[in-house]
Amino acid sequence: MNTSDVLKIVDHTLLTQTATWAEIKEILDDAMKFGTASACIPAAYVKQAAEYVDGKLPICTVIGFPNGYSTTATKVFETKDAIANGAREIDMVINIGFLKDGRYDEVENEICQIHEACNGKILKVIIETCLLTEEEKIKMCEIVTKSGAEFIKTSTGFSKAGATFEDVKLMKEHVGEGVKVKAAGGISSFADAEEFMRLGADRLGTSRLVKIMKQTDNGAGY
Incomplete structure (x- = not known):
């Protein structure tokens, strides 16, 4: 497997609180140069980013991020606003407390409402695996499947751990x-990325792989 095979399933990501437009623009430029699946950026930059890439790159953003405990109405509004601004992919965080309370119908209903608000665009459901039991992870696989969302995603990258091989396999x-699987958080090498792909990951959330390419002769020979 060559680097381009890996990069084409990467959501090149910058979600830090301090992200500036100059940093976002660099993410967009690099994502277009290296042919990533999308650029995943804060919602406040979606409109500017969509105008900047002018259809050359899907823009992804996050909803209810990173804690997931906003009301459903708030998340739905966020989603509609992001889509209106040009987002083509949405990564939402579930209400983890509701899951742990056994309020499964409410968790599923929220995902369904957000999926409807996506208006045909891709929805990835972040379940924050590092905070869940194995039983809860399996339950969320069932709920996401029933909801119609396109992806289930391991992590925000803002909690105590990110993606693991075991979680992706599970x-x-x-x-x-x-339903596809997205691994995110802590993916720091192409070897790790390839293992996640072998185990079944269809998308990877990371910024490190593009950084590696840039450090290797500035991407020469790509």
């Missing part, structure tokens, strides 16, 4: 047909 085994 999720791939328990999601229904047509």
Whole structure:
């Protein structure tokens, strides 16, 4: 597997609180240069970013991020606003407390409402695996499958741990047909990326792989 095969499933990501437009623009330029699947950026920059890339790159943003405990109405509004501003992919965070309370119907209903608000655009559901039991992870595979969302995603990258090989394997085994898996958080090498892909990850959330390419003869020979 060559680097381009890996990069084409990467959401090149910058979600730090201090992100400036200059930094976002660099993410966009690099994502276009290296042919990543999307650039995942804060919602406040979506409109400017969509105008800047002018259709050359899908813009992804995050909803209810990173804690997931906004009201459903708030998340739905965020989603509609992001789509109106040009986002083509949405990564939402579930209400983890509701999951732990066993309020499964409410968790599913929220995902369904946000998926509807996506208006045909891709929805990835972040379940924050590092905070869940194995049983809760499996339950979320079931809920996401029923919701119609396109992806289940491991992590925000803002909690105590990111994606693990074990979690991706577990999720791939328990999601229904047509649901894809995104691994995010802590993916720091192409070797790790390839292992996540082998285990069933269809998308990777990271900024480090593009940084590696830039450090290697500034991407020469790519």
